[in-house]
Amino acid sequence: MLFPTVSYGIFFLVVLVVAWALASRPEWHKNFLLLASYCFYGFWNWTYVPLLFAVSLGSALIAQRIQNATSPARKRWLILGVVLNLSILAYYKYTAFALLSLLNLWSLVAPPPVIGFDSPILPLGISFFVFHAISLLADTYRKKLRIRVNLRDALLYIAFFPQLIAGPILRASSFLPQLALPRNPRVIRANTACLLIISGLFKKVIIANILATRLVEPVFAAPSRFSGADTLLAVYGYAAQIYCDFSGYTDIAIGCALLLGYRFPRNFNAPYTAVSPQDFWHRWNISLSTWLRDYLYIPLGGSRAGEASTLRNLMITMVLGGLWHGANWTFVFWGALWGTLLVIHRLWLRVNTPAILVLRASVTWRWISRILLFQAVCLGWIFFRAPSFHIGLEILHRLTAPGPTTLATVPVVLVLILGLFGQYLPRRWRFGLEIEIARWPAALRGAGLAVALFIISVLGPTGVAPFIYFQF
Amino acid sequence: MEFPRHIKGLISNRREVMAGLAGFLLTIALLDSGGLAQWARQLEIGPLRRLAVPITAALNQTLHPLGIDPLRHVLLADLARLHWTRDRAAQQAASQPAPQLVPPKAPPRPMTPPRPNAAMISATAPGKPTKPIAAIANPSPAPPPLPILTKLPLHTRLPALAPLPPGVHRRTIALVGDSMMAVGLSDMVLRQTTNDPALRVIRAFRSGTGLARPDVFNWMTEYPAMIGKNHPNLIIVAIGANDAQGYVDHTGKVLAYGTPAWIASYRARVTKFLALLQASSQQVLWIGMPPMQQPGYAARMRALNRITATVVAADPHAAWWNPALLIGTQSGQFRALGPASRDKGAPIVHLRQPDGIHLTDDGAGLLTARIIPWLAPLPLPPPREPPIPIEQLTQRGTQGSSTRIGGNAVPSAQRPK
Numbered sequence: 001m002l003f004p005t006v007s008y009g010i011f012f013l014v015v016l017v018v019a020w021a022l023a024s025r026p027e028w029h030k031n032f033l034l035l036a037s038y039c040f041y042g043f044w045n046w047t048y049v050p051l052l053f054a055v056s057l058g059s060a061l062i063a064q065r066i067q068n069a070t071s072p073a074r075k076r077w078l079i080l081g082v083v084l085n086l087s088i089l090a091y092y093k094y095t096a097f098a099l100l101s102l103l104n105l106w107s108l109v110a111p112p113p114v115i116g117f118d119s120p121i122l123p124l125g126i127s128f129f130v131f132h133a134i135s136l137l138a139d140t141y142r143k144k145l146r147i148r149v150n151l152r153d154a155l156l157y158i159a160f161f162p163q164l165i166a167g168p169i170l171r172a173s174s175f176l177p178q179l180a181l182p183r184n185p186r187v188i189r190a191n192t193a194c195l196l197i198i199s200g201l202f203k204k205v206i207i208a209n210i211l212a213t214r215l216v217e218p219v220f221a222a223p224s225r226f227s228g229a230d231t232l233l234a235v236y237g238y239a240a241q242i243y244c245d246f247s248g249y250t251d252i253a254i255g256c257a258l259l260l261g262y263r264f265p266r267n268f269n270a271p272y273t274a275v276s277p278q279d280f281w282h283r284w285n286i287s288l289s290t291w292l293r294d295y296l297y298i299p300l301g302g303s304r305a306g307e308a309s310t311l312r313n314l315m316i317t318m319v320l321g322g323l324w325h326g327a328n329w330t331f332v333f334w335g336a337l338w339g340t341l342l343v344i345h346r347l348w349l350r351v352n353t354p355a356i357l358v359l360r361a362s363v364t365w366r367w368i369s370r371i372l373l374f375q376a377v378c379l380g381w382i383f384f385r386a387p388s389f390h391i392g393l394e395i396l397h398r399l400t401a402p403g404p405t406t407l408a409t410v411p412v413v414l415v416l417i418l419g420l421f422g423q424y425l426p427r428r429w430r431f432g433l434e435i436e437i438a439r440w441p442a443a444l445r446g447a448g449l450a451v452a453l454f455i456i457s458v459l460g461p462t463g464v465a466p467f468i469y470f471q472f
Numbered sequence: 473m474e475f476p477r478h479i480k481g482l483i484s485n486r487r488e489v490m491a492g493l494a495g496f497l498l499t500i501a502l503l504d505s506g507g508l509a510q511w512a513r514q515l516e517i518g519p520l521r522r523l524a525v526p527i528t529a530a531l532n533q534t535l536h537p538l539g540i541d542p543l544r545h546v547l548l549a550d551l552a553r554l555h556w557t558r559d560r561a562a563q564q565a566a567s568q569p570a571p572q573l574v575p576p577k578a579p580p581r582p583m584t585p586p587r588p589n590a591a592m593i594s595a596t597a598p599g600k601p602t603k604p605i606a607a608i609a610n611p612s613p614a615p616p617p618l619p620i621l622t623k624l625p626l627h628t629r630l631p632a633l634a635p636l637p638p639g640v641h642r643r644t645i646a647l648v649g650d651s652m653m654a655v656g657l658s659d660m661v662l663r664q665t666t667n668d669p670a671l672r673v674i675r676a677f678r679s680g681t682g683l684a685r686p687d688v689f690n691w692m693t694e695y696p697a698m699i700g701k702n703h704p705n706l707i708i709v710a711i712g713a714n715d716a717q718g719y720v721d722h723t724g725k726v727l728a729y730g731t732p733a734w735i736a737s738y739r740a741r742v743t744k745f746l747a748l749l750q751a752s753s754q755q756v757l758w759i760g761m762p763p764m765q766q767p768g769y770a771a772r773m774r775a776l777n778r779i780t781a782t783v784v785a786a787d788p789h790a791a792w793w794n795p796a797l798l799i800g801t802q803s804g805q806f807r808a809l810g811p812a813s814r815d816k817g818a819p820i821v822h823l824r825q826p827d828g829i830h831l832t833d834d835g836a837g838l839l840t841a842r843i844i845p846w847l848a849p850l851p852l853p854p855p856r857e858p859p860i861p862i863e864q865l866t867q868r869g870t871q872g873s874s875t876r877i878g879g880n881a882v883p884s885a886q887r888p889k
Contacts, residue, residue, distance in 0.1 A: 007511075387833045449496050450496045454544075
């Protein structure tokens with residue numbers, strides 16, 4: 001069930017009404033949300049509902065053991081839980097990748113053995129619900145959870161439908177306390193939620209879909225058919241598409257959760273306005289980057305053991321972060337590219353001559369950094385999007401091909417500009433709009449939401465492509 | 473920035489949310505009751521559809537007299553005039569007088585699924601007599617159709633390529649189908665024909681479509697628009713991945729998937745679609761659905777293949793090609809991984825997407841390794857061979873499902889031609 005569909009709209013409206021009707025009975029309210037979440041997941045494929053349940057229940061039970069155990073046993077339970085979760089993720093997502101890589105290495109020296117194996121079908125959202133489960137285990141182990149782990153609440157935390165398929169990745173320590181409190185029917189940030197939903201739909205249905213179908217897909221399918229101008233547009237177009245696609249998804253997810261009375265963390269903060277690689281990861285997929293920081297980079301040693309190990313930890317974190325996105329060497333390369341950028345930036349920051357310090361403080365340098373970083377981000381996106389290195393390299397090669405553009409139509413250019421430069425719009429504009437509509441009667445606000453959705457559905461292409469991050 | 477809770481109206485209570493919801497529902501019903509009715513009709517056959525169709529139809533009929541629901545079509549037509557949209561429906565609407573936003577005088581007619589619009593067919597195929605348009609929409613009485621194949625032909629081969637008409641030096645190929653064409657296969661064909669001046673490729677595929685649900689996407693009306701004024705010499709089709717489902721036929725009768733009525737209806741649709749393709753082309757190559765990973769879905773696709781293979785076998789200008797032995801195991805079963813080519817030492821790669829349905833680029837490459845050499849070089853002198861009668865298409869062993877990874881998976885003597 002995709003967010004921008006009538007089916008999801010009706011599903012969500014039913015859930016919204018029933019959930020608030022049950023707000024005075026918290027246990028029923030949460031049971032209902034859990035049931036709705038499993039229905040939401042089962043709508044895609046019921047086959048994998050037991051897997052989601054098993055991962056959630058297993059992690060919740062282990063989290064309870066961690067809470068009840070004494071020091072040495074706590075760590076053993078944590079290791080068991082993390083290994084189990086990572087094993088499930090590895091089996092579904094990485095077994096074939098590892099096997100293929102091994103066999104292809106083997107074939108360099110001898111004919112590889114014949115093995116009977118078919119990679120399993122990848123369950124939707126497995127990377128996300130496994131990361132939620134690990135967050136539950138780690139937060140419990142680190143005693144960040146100040147409440148007892150309740151089985152039903154833990155199941156709901158992992159399966160809660162607005163974040164189930166593609167995040168944002170919630171922390172157990174921030175979400176379970178919300179579940180422990182009854183919903184307050186007098187405090188609902190409905191205006192913020194509706195604006196987020198409209199903004200998310202606009203970004204996904206109009207910007208991302210138009211760019212995908214009219215610009216990015218044709219060029220990445222057969223780059224050699226297009227000129228350098230078209231190829232460059234497609235690369236920038238993919239930068240706008242993936243941002244609008246993913247941030248659009250999380251806007252809708254955050255908006256839906258807010259309407260139900262739950263707060264999700266912000267996941268994007270105008271990432272293409274970043275001025276450094278570090279700044280970018282503070283703005284892009286924030287929930288994933290902080291997850292990797294807290295549960296991978298810091299346990300690896302973080303920046304506590306000297307510069308060399310810091311750089312190593314950065315590289316390991318980014319390579320594994322790349323691999324998390326997909327079982328393909330192009331994702332590993334993408335992660336390694338980011339690791340390299342972060343390492344170079346860290347080394348650059350150590351150059352502290354007076355002239356450099358003055359330069360760094362200047363507005364001009366900020367803009368130069370911003371533009372250079374955006375080119376580096378786009379270089380990474382080429383390999384993130386390309387199905388193989390061959391196509392990625394061909395895209396790079398085609399950037400220099402002469403010829404006119406055939407894809408730069410008015411709608412494409414318009415949505416490209418909106419997708420890239422919309423991030424420079426001041427946030428206070430949104431607050432201003434929110435304050436303005438707060439003056440309207442509630443029914444009129446609902447009518448305004450309906451009109452906005454109608455306009456978006458008219459402006460967007462027919463049919464809705466799945467969100468890019470669903471595949472991860 | 474701290475949330476300014478003190479500003480009145482920024483925080484809503486439950487009653488305000490419900491009032492907003494009421495305003496939302498009322499407005500959306502007024503603006504787009506037709507869209508809601510259409511959504512309900514497009515649902516898969518089942519309890520939800522049985523519930524939603526009468527409710528949304530009643531809502532639409534109640535609100536229709538207000539005359540607001542043509543608004544969507546008016547806006548789409550305006551957007552098409554501004555070249556904003558490329559949707560067929562909008563372009564059609566743009567070419568017609570804009571609907572009036574006033575209540576209609578006549579009572580609303582009950583809604584029926586769109587009918588195939590044969591008048592849209594305008595392309596003619598050089599070198600081959602074109603069937604009259606009326607004959608496609610309303611086929612003349614024909615002899616009783618052949619029974620549906622009970623066994624799927626496993627070993628098929630590409631037919632002889634039809635010679636180009638005199639004076640034509642470049643073969644135009646249309647790639648037609650759903651996501652089975654859009655994902656992997658079309659990309660590989662486009663990439664591998666880029667530098668061939670003797671080949672021209674037209675993209676005429678669309679994911680999420682099929683022949684079962686013309687109410688969602690009607691290939692009979694959309695295809696002519698997709699192909700435009702082109703006259704392909706060859707059409708390569710891969711379609712059907714979304715078709716193993718029940719549907720409501722044009723009389724309003726619900727046809728459950730797999731029933732004799734469904735099979736007859738689907739067969740008729742395939743026949744009409746093939747006739748539509750033949751009307752604009754010299755030759756059609758119909759690529760069957762590859763073996764699928766999930767057993768239930770795989771069985772449905774095999775059943776679908778039997779229908780399409782039966783229909784295509786009856787057409788002398790079309791050929792049905794089974795990709796199972798190329799993309800699957802030696803016995804035509806699913807395999808996710810395998811050698812990227814028949815070359816010794818070829819790397820082992822993913823042949824299928826993680827969904828166990830679509831082809832990866834590497835998987836599609838196994839098919840294009842046959843298709844591209846077949847298309848080239850030009851000119852093409854081979855004598856025209858009659859298509860392989862279905863009864864001559866043999867089926868060999870279907871036992872064994874173990875996938876071989878590594879080594880030479882398919883002995884050369886057993887490879888399909």
